[in-house]
Each structure stands twice: as structure tokens, then as C-alpha cells.
Amino acid sequence: MSKIVQGRGRGHDGPAALNRRDLLKLGAAGAALAALPAAAPEARAQAVKTGAHIVIAGAGAAGLSVASRLADRLDGAKITIIDARKAHYYQPGFTLVAAGLKPQDYVTSTTAEYMPQGIEWVEERVAEFDPEGNSVTTESGRSIPYDFLVVTTGMVLDYAAIEGMETDRIGQDGLGSVYHSPQAAAATWQAMSRFADEGGRGLFLRPATEMKCAGAPLKYTFITDDTLRKRGNRGKAELIYAAHNKTLFSVPIVDEKVRMLYLDRGVNTIHDRVMTGIDLGRKVGIFSTPDGGTEEIGYDFVNVIPPMRAPDPVRYSPLAWQTGVWARDGWMEVDKATLRHARYDNVFGVGDIAGVPKGKTAASVKWQVPVAVDHLVATIAGTTSDSAYDGYTSCPLITQLGRAMLVEFDYQNNLKPSFPGVIAPLEELWITWVMKTMALKPTYLSMLRGRA
Template structure:
């Protein structure tokens, strides 16, 4: 079988893959690029939290994949079976082999629903839901609207996960609705977090704790969800104590919002490209693979310490585009990624805490404080999230328009 070949081959047509392809085409219109992805629909996943809170139409979060593939980019509708980096080749699930000069790997991550016993068969009924799936986010809002009393449990798995603030967003929007309906005292909201802190960047925790108190949320740290009995309406957790002991805790519920454990996909974990944890092994600044010089990675699959968010991919895409072009001899300078990520923490309907930070938890606000104080909830941040970011995504990021994503050269980047 003959081997196809492209100057640039991109694995994954999610936010990261489409944005990188568009960035490359904007810089070098004649570049030969192919995108590999079997999906026929492209999703704007940040919108699902607002869908679950009754503030967004789920239909607006999906478009045909063909409509977002950049012009001049070939789409290979297939899944990847294996990587052969020594031969500069990717093997597809249909047996085709595709060669490349430069490879960009950004297939996202795997939502491991099956890691929680009983969860797959309970989702979408028995009061069990998740905003992490397109078809379930509307069910979240249905449950929130219908619940008039009882126990509502919200979970967060061990890190890393997509958008570490998303589990809390579901919690706060639900609590805000119940408060507005006069049901705050009738519904006990409990947040079961597998970790030991509310949010990984301490600067934002005081404001979030104000809302925890406002909604009378019962915080439970070091509780990892391991099983769900939908018909029996119970959730089983493993509670870790400071002395290392682990206890089993069974909690009844009337509503259960689950965030599943998240891992790299099997074809990444079992490949020569993975680190010991199964994630794509890249340099945190250049996003180049640590062992294979003509491979770069970005998005949720990489092993860097930044938050796994769409905002991170928005900043990473032009960095990878510049560095790939430099590797091809089409640019003289390389770019550096500083670890930027953003998490719009939706604390109530109409107000958001716009958390923005870089590697090491350094705050990295886009706007001056007089315009938008990121550590406090503001209506302007809500407006940005609900009304500006969706068209910004579809017509900006996915079209190679790098608004608010200035590329910093390696020479300009600060050290440390």
C-alpha cells in the first residue's frame, strides 16, 4: 500500500487542531496540511456549562466538522491506530499509512466514564447527569429546574481534567437557580472533590468561598467517586484521610452531577510519544516533543502543568504554528508558550470570576483591573463568556484570527 505524505499532519480536529491548521494557513497559504479526525461534528464545549445552567442553547454548540475545516486543508476522516515516529509515519485504523515532515498531535483526552462502576448505565436517567457531554447538558438543566427539595451532589475527580473550574460552575449555577426560586433551604448541595483544595490558584479561593457560604454548600475534600447506583440513588466515594487510611462512604442523592476521570486516549498512552503517565511528552515552553524533533503537541493531551482549557489552546496554537514553520525553514524565530490558561468561573447567573493565570499560578489578566477585576465576580466577565466568546471562537480562533493571543518569541520570553 502506498504511503500518503504531507508537509504537516495534524492529529485531532478539536479546538486545538483546527486553530493550529488555521494559524498555519494564515501564515503560509500554500502549506500542504492534512487533518486526521473521524468525528463528523465539531463542538464548542465551553458552552455546555451554560447549557446546564439554562443560559445557552445546546444546538449553538455544535457544527458540522466539514464547516470548520480551514480552506485548503485536507480532512482524513479516520482514527489513528499507531504512531511510527522513527519512520515519520502515522497508521490509520483503516490500514492507510500517512507520512509527514512535521507532525502536530492534539486529539484531546478521554473521558473515562467506565472508570466509575455503574455510571455509564445510569447517565441520563435516575437524576444522574454531567455537563461534560453534549447530550447530557440539557438534562442537567432539566434536573435543576425540577428539583424542589432533597440532596444534590456534585463531584470532581482527581486532576488533571478539562477546565478545573467546570465542576464548580455546575454547582454554583444550580445553587443560584434554587436560591432565586426560594428553594435554598430545601435543597442540600454538597461538593465532593477528590483533591484537597477548592481551586488550584489561591488568589481566587476567597471569592469562591464567599459563594460557598452564600449557597450553604457542604464541601467535602479528598472524596473520590468510585460507583453509582442510579436506580438506588446512591453514590459511593473513597475518602482519604491525612494518615493515609481510606474509608468507603455511601451518599444518597436526588440529583447527581458527575465529572468523570480523564486520561489520555489509548492510542496516545500506548505509543512511543507518551510519558510515564500516558500523556504526550512535550517541552512546556516550545511545545515540541522531548524526543522527536519534528513532532509538536498542544491542547488537552499534553503533559504540561497549565489548565486544560480552550483558552490555553488558543494561546498554544500560534506558538506551535510558528515553531513548526521554523522547523520547516519558513521562519527564522521560534515562539514560547508561558502556560496561559483561563477559567471563567460562573458563580451565579449574570456574574463570572474571570480567572487567568500562567505557569506557577502567576496571574495573567488580559484586561486592566479598572476595566475588569478578575478576582471578583463581574457582569462584564459574564457578557464576555456568554455573548462575545462564542462568535470569537467560531469566527476568530477557528479562522486563524489570533485576537488577544500575541505570540512571544523565545528571545522575548522571561525566564523562571
């Protein structure tokens, strides 16, 4: 099934009821202006005329952003986007839902709302990539040839890799998992809130694979700590963070800062522990240890974060890394500066699927998309582009309810502060919290529409 989308949907064009969201403009407009990361001024060059067929595999944050920009930059191209999912999730908001601060519908909208005009949307999943034959095959067996392919499939959460895990029990018996879905984020809040009343042991962790927003597991530990404190129950609880290696964060200066904050908040960190299983009845997490053994850690509340991998159609295709650290989980072998595939010149990989050293975040998407699009359009125009992605990503790392650290860095582990001298990168600030709660979602939505 496919359809040509006739117009941009606007999810918020309804009557302007004066609710909390709307009211933010009254006092906050000036503040958010000061605090907003923004894209480069777009050089609105004349659209490039072409008859090329471009296929975009995946209509998440990266796919929609690429589609919007290509629709602006090309004249006459046939652009096909392939994705079966009708719902769109604003994933950076999951943490706020799981903190009990935002309702579930804060993070849910529809793919159709952001689909640019004139794009063909095939509402199926890609089952197979054939970069040698320049075509993709959908689940229904339909073969779609292309001149250029942009892979934006995102990743899969491999809950099956955690023995004993049952996602339909999230929210019960102290089991939380923020990443799973908006529903699970809300259910995790219910479980965490009960824990914050009753106390006991809170268990936090991260997988040993690449993951989206590596700050999220840390944030949720801080949020749980602060929720306990606000209810006067911190003394009744023990918090354990099980790190998958010897660090808390891959950027050394951030790692050290988080280490100090965990010390300050009384979060006990254990290292080199990777969750391999969970006993939901006994409320015990099972972790691998460096000596090859396993260790059981009991919990009253746990935030399970599963391994993350490339979806099978990419993982088992020629597009994946064939050797090296990203081969095991099937991330796409792209040039880390241009996002162009290392072996197929007419293929790009953008967003979570890209096998690059840093960042699987919406901020990464925001900075990757213009670069990949520049190179694709230049190829079509018969020119070259010197656009390069330096690995920039950002994470407003919540350290308590009402404060966050604005952590921005690149491939080289350099801090890349957007507001040097104004917003200190490793300081716990309210202004960063204001950005997280007010400015990030509108920026994200603008990005989907190709305007930020």
C-alpha cells in the same frame, strides 16, 4: 476516505433572521468591544515555501486552529488532518446549555465549516503513532507518513472507570453529567431543574485526574445554588461539593476565593473524596477516602464528572510521558513553553493532549497554537523562534446566573488579568457574564479560523 476541502464553510451565512443572537449587536457591540480578549497582532510575514507534509491528528479546537494558521503561513506544504468526527462541539457552552440558558444547538456545528482551504481531511481515527518511523496508521490500516506531526487528539472521558455509571441514563433519576455531550448537557438541565423544584441533596464533584476546565464543576454548583434561590427553594436543598484533594482549585488565590464564596452560599465542602462508583438505583455516589476505604453519599441530583485521560493511541505510544505525574494517564511529553515533543523534534502536542501543568481549556488552545505554529514554521524555514507559552489560561467562573469572575492565570499560579484596573479578577461581575454569554463564542470561532 479523504477529501480536499475546497472552501471555508460559513455556518452563519444564511438569511439574517432577527433572533436573540442577532440582536446582541444592537445594544451590545460597544460593550463587547471593551470586554474582548484578543490575540496578538499577527505578523503576517510572507508565507514560507516548503514541500513538507504536515499531519494533524485531531480536528477539534486545537487541530482546526493549527490547520488554519499553517495554511496561512506555509506555501506549498501538504497538510493532512485526520479525524472521524463530523460534528464540532463548542464545549465552553455546555455549562450554559446545562443551566437552561441556551439551546442544545448553541454548541453544535460541523467540522467542515471550519476546515481551511486546501487541507486534506482523512475522515478516520488515528489508531497508532509511530514517531520513530515518522508515520501514523488510521483505523482502516492506512499508513500516512509525515515530515511534521501535530497531535491534537484531545482527551477521552473515562466513564467506564466509575463503576455502575450508565451514560444513557443521564437526565433520569437525578443523574446529570454536563461534560458528556450536548444532549447530556440538555438532559442534565432537565434533571437539575426538577431538583430545583423538589429540593433534596445535590452532589457535586471532580475527578482526581487532569481535566478540561477545572472551573466547570465549581460553576455548575454555583448555577444550581442560584437556580434553587431563584425558585425560592434553596431552603429545601443541601449542596455538597466533594473535592478530590484538599483544595477547590489549583491556583491558591482562586481556591481561597471559591472557599469563601461556598461558605457564603452554604455549599458544604468535603475533601479528599474521589468518585469511584455510583448506584443509580439507590441514588448513591461511592467515593474513595484517604484511609483507603470508601464512603457512600446519597443524592437527589448529581453532576458526574469522570476521570479524563489521553486516548489510547497516544497513551500507549512513545509520545506519552514515560515517568512522572502525567505518565499514568498518558498525556504527551511536550516542552511546556514550546509544545514541542521532548524526544521527537518534529512532533508537537497542542490542546488537551499536552502534558503540561495547567489548563485544558479553549483559552489555553488560543494561546498555545500560535506558539507551536511559530516553532514549527521556524523549523521548516531553518530558523528559530523565541515564542513561548507561559501557561496562560482563563475561566469565566460563573458564581450566579448573571455574574462571573474572570479568572486568568499561568503556570506559576500568577493571576494574569487581561484588563487590570478595569475588570477585577476575583470580583463577581456582570461584565464578565456579558463576555461569557456574548463574546467568547465568536472569539472561539475566530480562533478556529485562525483569526484570533
